[in-house]
Amino acid sequence: MFALVDVNNMYVSCERVFKPSLIGRPVVVLSNNDGACIARSNEAKDLGVKMAQPWFEVRHFERTAGLVALSANFELYGDMSSRMMTLVAQYAPRQEVYSIDESFLDFDGVPGDLVTIGREMRAQVLQCTGLPTSVGLGPTKTLAKLANHVAKMAERKPGSYDTRFAQVCHLGDVNTQTLHEVFSATEVGAVWGVGRRMTARLSEGGIRTVLDLVKADVASLRRQFSVVLEKTVLELRGTPCMDVDHEPAAQQQMMCSRSFGSPVTELPGLVEVVSQFASRVAEKARQHEAAAGAVHVFISTSPFRKNDLQHGPSVTVPLVRPSADTRVIVGTAVRAVQGMYRPGFNYAKAGVMLVDLRPQGQQQGELDLFGAAGDECPGAARADPSRLMDALDTLNRRFGRGAVTVASAQHQSRHGQHAGKQQRRSPRYTTRLEEIVTARA
Amino acid sequence: MSSIDAGGPNLVRVGRDPGSNPGSTRASVAIGFGSPSGDTGVTRLDLNDILVRHPQATFLMRITGDAMHELGIDSGDLVLIDRAITPSHGHVVIAVVEEEFVCRQLCKQAEGIRLQATRAGCADILAREGDGFQIWGVVTQVIKTMPV
Numbered sequence: 001m002f003a004l005v006d007v008n009n010m011y012v013s014c015e016r017v018f019k020p021s022l023i024g025r026p027v028v029v030l031s032n033n034d035g036a037c038i039a040r041s042n043e044a045k046d047l048g049v050k051m052a053q054p055w056f057e058v059r060h061f062e063r064t065a066g067l068v069a070l071s072a073n074f075e076l077y078g079d080m081s082s083r084m085m086t087l088v089a090q091y092a093p094r095q096e097v098y099s100i101d102e103s104f105l106d107f108d109g110v111p112g113d114l115v116t117i118g119r120e121m122r123a124q125v126l127q128c129t130g131l132p133t134s135v136g137l138g139p140t141k142t143l144a145k146l147a148n149h150v151a152k153m154a155e156r157k158p159g160s161y162d163t164r165f166a167q168v169c170h171l172g173d174v175n176t177q178t179l180h181e182v183f184s185a186t187e188v189g190a191v192w193g194v195g196r197r198m199t200a201r202l203s204e205g206g207i208r209t210v211l212d213l214v215k216a217d218v219a220s221l222r223r224q225f226s227v228v229l230e231k232t233v234l235e236l237r238g239t240p241c242m243d244v245d246h247e248p249a250a251q252q253q254m255m256c257s258r259s260f261g262s263p264v265t266e267l268p269g270l271v272e273v274v275s276q277f278a279s280r281v282a283e284k285a286r287q288h289e290a291a292a293g294a295v296h297v298f299i300s301t302s303p304f305r306k307n308d309l310q311h312g313p314s315v316t317v318p319l320v321r322p323s324a325d326t327r328v329i330v331g332t333a334v335r336a337v338q339g340m341y342r343p344g345f346n347y348a349k350a351g352v353m354l355v356d357l358r359p360q361g362q363q364q365g366e367l368d369l370f371g372a373a374g375d376e377c378p379g380a381a382r383a384d385p386s387r388l389m390d391a392l393d394t395l396n397r398r399f400g401r402g403a404v405t406v407a408s409a410q411h412q413s414r415h416g417q418h419a420g421k422q423q424r425r426s427p428r429y430t431t432r433l434e435e436i437v438t439a440r441a
Numbered sequence: 442m443s444s445i446d447a448g449g450p451n452l453v454r455v456g457r458d459p460g461s462n463p464g465s466t467r468a469s470v471a472i473g474f475g476s477p478s479g480d481t482g483v484t485r486l487d488l489n490d491i492l493v494r495h496p497q498a499t500f501l502m503r504i505t506g507d508a509m510h511e512l513g514i515d516s517g518d519l520v521l522i523d524r525a526i527t528p529s530h531g532h533v534v535i536a537v538v539e540e541e542f543v544c545r546q547l548c549k550q551a552e553g554i555r556l557q558a559t560r561a562g563c564a565d566i567l568a569r570e571g572d573g574f575q576i577w578g579v580v581t582q583v584i585k586t587m588p589v
Contacts, residue, residue, distance in 0.1 A: 020573060021540035083497040128498035128525050130577075430500060439535050439542035441506040441514055441558075 001114055001137060001172055002144040002240075003105040005088050005121065007081075008132045008152060010101035011039035014080045015070055017130035018429045018437055026067045030055055032293050032322070032358050034071055034423060042156055071425035074355045077101075078296045078316030079430045083129050086312045089303040091121050097257045097351050099250035100296065104141055118168040137170040141242045142235035145192040146210065147171040150182060161185060172238075183211035183236075193232055193248030198225065210236065254281045254292070257351025263301075264347045270299060270337050277352040278333035282326040285354055286389055291322035293356030295329060297336040302348035311347075313340040316431075322358055325389060329354070492582050498525035500578065502535060502542065509533070509544055511559035518585050520544065522578035533580040538566055540573060544580065 011029040016022045026043035049058050061067035081100045089095045092105035118135040136148025151169035154161040189199040214236050222230040231241045256277035298314035315336045333352045427435035493499045504518045530549040545556035554568035568574045
C-alpha cells in the first residue's frame with residue numbers, strides 16, 4: 001500500500017510557523033523578483049487568487065482584503081522540508097521524496113491499521129514542525145495521490161466529500177460503491193498527470209469525472225492520448241504500474257531523487273550519484289528553458305531502520321546567478337554533499353532539487369557583477385555556456401544519458417547573496433543565527 | 442497542538458546532525474594504537490548529541506527581557522526549543538500570545554492555563570481559548586554567552 005504525504009500550502013505553512021500573525025489571513029508567496037504567486041493560503045484561494053497569477057493582478061487585495069505577500073524564502077522551506085521528510089520516513093521501509101513537500105511511502109509489509117498510522121504520522125509532523133499535512137493512501141501511487149486530494153478537499157471544503165476522509169483518506173480501504181462515489185465526485189483534472197490540456201480533450205470526449213475515466217476503454221485512450229494515460233487508468237483501477245522513472249513530474253520543481261538499492265557509506269559513491277542527479281535536473285531545467293535560483297541537496301540514512309545511526313542533512317545553496325548550467329549545478333551539489341557527508345553512516349537516499357525557478361532568458365542583460373561564469377568554471381570564462389550545454393544535451397541524447405558528464409568535484413564555485421529581488425522575504429529562521437525568532441520574556 | 446502519548450512521540454535518535462552548514466567538518470580522534478575494531482570510530486563529543494534529543498523538532502530562539510531571570514533565562518540568551526516534548530505543568534515554554542512569542546513557565550490549574558513570569562512585578566498571562574493562543578514548544582536548554 002502506498003501513501004502520499006504532503007504539506008498543505010507548504011510555503012505559507014512554513015511562514016506561519018514562525019509568524020503566527022499570518023494564521024487566518026490570506027497569504028501568498030511570490031516567485032523570484034516578486035513576480036507571481038507560487039503559494040497561496042486557503043484564504044487567498046478563497047479570494048480567487050490563482051496559482052502562478054502575476055502579483056500585479058491581485059495586488060489590490062492588499063488594501064481591500066488584507067492580503068499579505070511574501071518573497072520566497074527557500075532556505076526556510078528547504079530546512080522545514082528536510083525535517084518533515086525525516087519524520088515521515090520513520091513510518092515506512094521505503095520513501096520516495098517526490099518534491100519539496102511531497103513524499104511517497106511504501107507501506108509494504110508494515111502491520112497495523114494504516115489510517116491509524118497515517119493519523120499518528122500527521123499528528124507527529126504537526127507537533128514537531130508545526131506543518132499541517134494531508135495523507136492519502138491507496139494500492140497504487142495514482143490512487144494515493146487521488147486520496148491525498150480527497151483528504152485535502154474534505155478538510156477544506158466540508159460537503160465536498162465524506163468528512164471521515166478529512167486529513168487522512170485511505171482509498172484501498174473502502175468498498176467499490178464508496179470508491180465510485182468518490183470517483184464520480186472528482187473531476188478528471190484532479191488525477192495525477194492529467195493536465196489542463198488533457199482535461200479539456202477528455203471533456204470533449206465526454207470524460208469529465210474520474211469515474212468516467214476509470215470506465216473508459218483503455219485501448220482507445222492509448223490510441224487517442226498516450227501510454228501514460230493508459231497507465232494512469234490501470235492505476236486508478238488498482239494495478240500498480242508507475243515506476244519512479246516514468247511518473248509525472250512535480251509541478252514547479254525539478255527534482256531528482258532516489259533511494260539506493262544498497263546503502264552507500266563512502267563519499268565518492270555519494271558524490272557520484274549526486275552528480276548524476278544534478279546533471280539530470282540541470283538537463284531537465286534546460287528542456288523547460290528554466291534557470292534555478294538555488295539548489296537544494298539532501299542525503300539521508302533510513303529513519304525506518306531504527307538500529308542504524310541516523311544522519312539526514314540537507315542544504316539549500318543560493319546561486320550567485322540563476323543557472324541551468326550542468327557545471328554550476330553539479331559543482332554546487334557536489335560541494336554540498338562534501339560538506340554534509342559524515343563517515344560511518346549507511347546512506348539510503350539522496351536528492352537534488354532545483355528551486356526558485358524562472359524563465360531562462362530572464363537574467364540576460366543583467367550586469368555580470370559577480371563574474372560568475374569565470375569564477376565557477378575555470379577555463380570557461382566568457383564563453384556562452386548555452387551552446388556548450390546544447391552540445392552536451394545532444395551528445396547525451398544520441399549516446400545515452402551520462403555519455404558526457406562533468407568531471408565532478410573540480411569546481412570550487414563561490415556562492416554569495418541571492419541575485420533576485422526579494423523585498424518581502426521573511427527571516428531565515430532556522431538556517432541563520434542572526435535571523436532567528438526573538439521571544440519576549 | 443495535538444497531543445501524542447504522554448512520553449512524546451517515539452522518535453528515532455538522530456544524532457550528529459551538522460544542520461545545514463555545508464562547511465562544518467569534524468575531526469575524528471585516534472585512540473590507542475592500531476586500527477579501531479569495526480567501523481564505528483570514536484568521534485569528539487558533539488553538542489548536538491548532548492543538547493538535542495529530537496533534531497527534527499528542535500529550534501533556536503533568542504530571548505529579550507528579564508521576566509524569567511529567576512529560572513536562569515536572561516535577555517540575550519539563546520534557548521533550544523523541543524517541540525516533540527508534550528508541554529506539561531512546570532515546563533518553561535515558548536507560547537504565542539497575541540501573535541507574539543513569549544517565554545514563560547507553564548502552570549496548569551483547574552481554571553485553565555497560566556503563563557507565569559518568575560520575576561516579581563511581571564504580570565502572569567492567562568491563556569484564553571480562541572484568541573490565537575498556542576504553546577509553541579518546550580524550552581530544554583539555555584545558552585548564555587560569558588564576557589570574554
